Amino acid sequence: MQADKDKTLRKLKTVRGQLDGLIKMVEDDRYCIDISNQIMASISILKNINSDVLSSHLEHCVYKALDKNNEDGIEKIEEIEKIIKKLSK
Numbered sequence: 001m002q003a004d005k006d007k008t009l010r011k012l013k014t015v016r017g018q019l020d021g022l023i024k025m026v027e028d029d030r031y032c033i034d035i036s037n038q039i040m041a042s043i044s045i046l047k048n049i050n051s052d053v054l055s056s057h058l059e060h061c062v063y064k065a066l067d068k069n070n071e072d073g074i075e076k077i078e079e080i081e082k083i084i085k086k087l088s089k
Contacts, residue, residue, distance in 0.1 A: 001053070001056070002056040002057065002059070002060035002061065003052050003053045003055075003056035003057075004052070004056075007052070008049055008052065008053065011045055011048065011049045012049060014045060015042050015045050015046055015049075018038060018041060018042045018045070019042060021038065022035060022038050022039060022042070025038065050087075054080070054083060057076075057080070058080065061076055062076040062077065062080065
């Protein structure tokens, strides 16, 4: 993985903490809107992490594949297209 590993791990651990908090909120029968807000915050961080990882992939893996001027570049572009389709659902 070419993305900033420390930054990525820090953000993932933040989400893990939020998920633990969400579990406690549900167990404690907290207000639905408060739970929903925390879920959206977790999703936002995960989307941010994914954006960083995909950007790094484009900057490093795809660029290298295209620089080699071979079939691997086409595969890398197709990978990104599949991810974009998944994100748009």
